[in-house]
Amino acid sequence: MKSSSPTTRRRWLTVLGQAVVGLVAVKAARPVKAAVQNALATAPAPKSYDPFAHSWRMCIDVEKCIGCGLCVEACKKENHVIPKAAYFRTWIERYIIKRGEPGSEDPRGETIVDSPNGGHDGFPPSTIPREEVLKSFFVPKLCNQCENSPCDQACPVGATFRTPDGAVIIDKTYCIGCGFCIQACPYGCRYLDPNTHMADKCTLCYHRLSRGLKTACVEVCPTGARILGDMKDSRPDNPIRQFVEKNKVQVIKPHLGTEPRVLYAGLDKEVR
């Protein structure tokens, strides 16, 4: 036993050394792999696209949304989102705020929210009698592409990441399908795709943006309720700059400090 111990120790040291070299090699191989992947990648962004030259924002004018559902439909088609309720990259909510009870001091009554099939097929007429309604409006929702995104922070493998131009997207070759990002999103913007067993969400149509196109939802919106723009575009007629200058903009759940890049104008306090 005693005579063989030096050899054992030497062998152990050799194995340990090999393990260390192996770990270092893995570390070095990663950037090489990334470079090769980058060179070969065709989607979602073309090679000529420079993400550092843009800073995307979406603005939503709540007053203009008519709840037609075209954006939801376009999004599902463009991004091959599962055609079922419970899977949406974007959806529309209808808010109906009732009048306060007669004799009550509260000018506003109950708030009723619905989103039948995410607003995909438009909205059926409300069953609440017209005279009881104080106000009613539609709010389009999508991933807020947060600056301090909780989903990115929560992802254990770094599959969710922020692009330099302001989108939060998922690397489908890394996602392990743990669902932690879905729990971490305060806005309910993520879902677990039952076909791929991976998390999925709005990518701000990154494959379109990077080719100079608008997102599918913005493209089809008949009233211009959704506005997409580049904050690094210094032209005076940049719609996003004009919108932010003209309106008082808000974000959803500002107290969480997520710093959304989707800004709303005309938001009611009931919207969350």
Place this chain on the structure above:
Amino acid sequence: MMLASLTTLAVLKDSIGEAMEHVQGYIYPNELNLIWSVVIVLYPYLTGLVAGAFIMASLVKVFHVKSLEPIYRLSLLTALAFLLIAPLPLLVHLGHPLRCYEVMMTPHITSPMAIFGFVYAWYLMAVLLLELWCDYRHDFVVWSQQSHGLKRLIYRALTLGVTDISEPALALDKKMCQIITVIGIPSAFLLHGYVGFIFGSVKANPWWGTVLMPIIFIFSAIVSGIALVMFLYIMFCSFRNKPVDMACLNTIGRFLFYALVVDAAVESLDWIHRLYVAEEHLDVLVLLASGKLFYSLILLQAFLGTVVPLVLLGLLEIRKNRPVPPVRREIFLWCSQLVMLGVLAMRWNVVIGGQLFSKSLRGFTTYKVELIGQEGLFMSIILFVAPFVILGIFTKLFLPRSEAEEASTAPVTST
């Protein structure tokens, strides 16, 4: 074409109708299905039992509670048996289990979940296995000389070739054991506090996102681990037909009582704080607790799992001599099971309860446990029973019957 689109429409309408059946109020459309199922309830439960059982063992080594010596090895083996199974619920839950190694290869350091692999490996390798090995090495050497066949091979392999049982070598083992236990206590706190932090760090979810969550998890882990060791000790003695050491059982009972007092106090503080600050999410949480979680929270966790054992253990603590030992043993047996059930209910309330209400704070969805399937009830039962089976094998191998011990391993000092 027309028919196809009509069929699609019908399927769509069906799915919407079905979906709406188990929704109350408004939920975000993506919140219909729960992401974390009953197997994820099991994961914090199992790691909690590990941490609690280890704390039990550390009372002997670090705090020199002599009366707990009969359960030292049983506690450590229990911790190991449960720790071996603890990552499996996570693995079966993953959408891509074959990519699980990425958590350790490319960890995203801002994610509390990414630390799992490291905390787990540290606890298994650096704490539990090492302590068990140092504690058992002498016995392995002796047993490997006395036994035959497969057992001999197993014991020999477990010595890892270190067969020196001279006095200085044994003294070193003893010292190592003590040092590892001292490191082990913060590690056990880390293991389970970290699980609590996974939930506590989710600011999107007001049911989870509280700074007290890791502390609640640590104390509930200690409570459940002590209860498990108590239960297993009584069962172990009855299987072996040997009398229960009442001094040991009374001491376990006392620690269970005090741990339960702290646990109940911290959890009450959480509720008192929630009710007092009354933030915008209070209404939905009160509805959750009094509605969907009534049976599992109020009845199982609070009443049967906390109040009843607190009263019973408190009475036993006040009256040291009565009731008589056989009755005390029965009461302890019932209390341990109630406490374990209560903590399981607590895990359910946290994991499932946290997903039943919408983050819009306007409605609820429903969770239906599936029976068969990767994340179903049967899988959960298998995962829960597995550590007991492993522990059965461990006790056969590593806790030999006392007659044999007396006859063959007389020089082995009790640890």
